[in-house]
Amino acid sequence: MIDPKDIPDSQIVLYADDGYDSHVVRLLLAEKKVKYYLSLLDSERPEDLRQLNPYNTIPVLVHRDFSLYELNVIFEYLEDRFHGHKLLPDTPKQKALQRQLAWRIQNDWLKLGRILLTHKDSINPQQAKIANQKLSDALVTLSPIFGQTNYFMSDEFGWCDVLLGAMLYRLDEMQIELPTHLCRPLLEYQKRLFERDSFIQTMA
Structure with a gap:
């Protein structure tokens, strides 16, 4: 598992698997053309993951000094943070x-x-x-x-x-x-x- 401390502050880290929710977040990042580090995990969940997400589930998106792990929250953050290629209308x-x-x-x-x-x-x-x-x-x-x-x-x-x-x-x-x-x-x-x-x- 990638240690977030080894990643530049400006970069996003995504801990994901091959499941539906992880696919959604990867699509979001691709649509918004956001560069990120991908850490693919199998069915075994590293103990360090619990420090990022108390539910020990993935996907987990880490940016700077915080982590997000609920699908809609991740979407809203990316939509607000990266204004290019918006996925919601203007009004x-x-x-x-x-x-x-x-x-x-x-x-x-x-x-x-x-x-x-x-x-x-x-x-x-x-x-x-x-x-x-x-x-x-x-x-x-x-x-x-x-x-x-x-x-x-x-x-x-x-x-x-x-x-x-x-x-x-x-x-x-x-x-x-x-x-x-x-x-x-x-x-x-x-x-x-x-x-x-x-x-x-x-x-x-």
């Missing part, structure tokens, strides 16, 4: 609406996705089946809205697209297969996300 009203959409994505879709991703080895098969069906049905039902604008309910790439991109990338892992004839707008949206430079960088 208070539009910002609030985008934050509300992001909350709904996390509360409605990602909650189901986390059941399938985080607890896949311990979850009751019936619970997994229900979560899989609910998420699949929601994506199929709402697929047409992805064809109305270039990105999620907006012509500009934003915070909601970061959340969705990392989730859609894991559909195979969640054993969700979207029917092409019903989900063409969503599949085309997914393709646009996966072709972005930021997304390609996070796959390296």
Whole structure:
């Protein structure tokens, strides 16, 4: 594990794994073109990590003399600290609406996705089946809205697209297969996300 003391104060350190939350933060940093040191960790958590995050979870973002470890807090910090390549609109009203959409994505879709991703080895098969069906049905039902604008309910790439991109990338892992004839707008949206430079960088 990298010792933050060995990193220049101006640089960000990200402790991450190959999971969903870490992918989201890496996408955020790539979209904002922020240089950072990446420390990839496996299932073993170094004891030093607890000094940065009392919950001993990742991702953890360290900048200067403090650490952040909650996804939305990390996003808000990066959005406020690095003004280039903003991921929220300019007006208070539009910002609030985008934050509300992001909350709904996390509360409605990602909650189901986390059941399938985080607890896949311990979850009751019936619970997994229900979560899989609910998420699949929601994506199929709402697929047409992805064809109305270039990105999620907006012509500009934003915070909601970061959340969705990392989730859609894991559909195979969640054993969700979207029917092409019903989900063409969503599949085309997914393709646009996966072709972005930021997304390609996070796959390296």
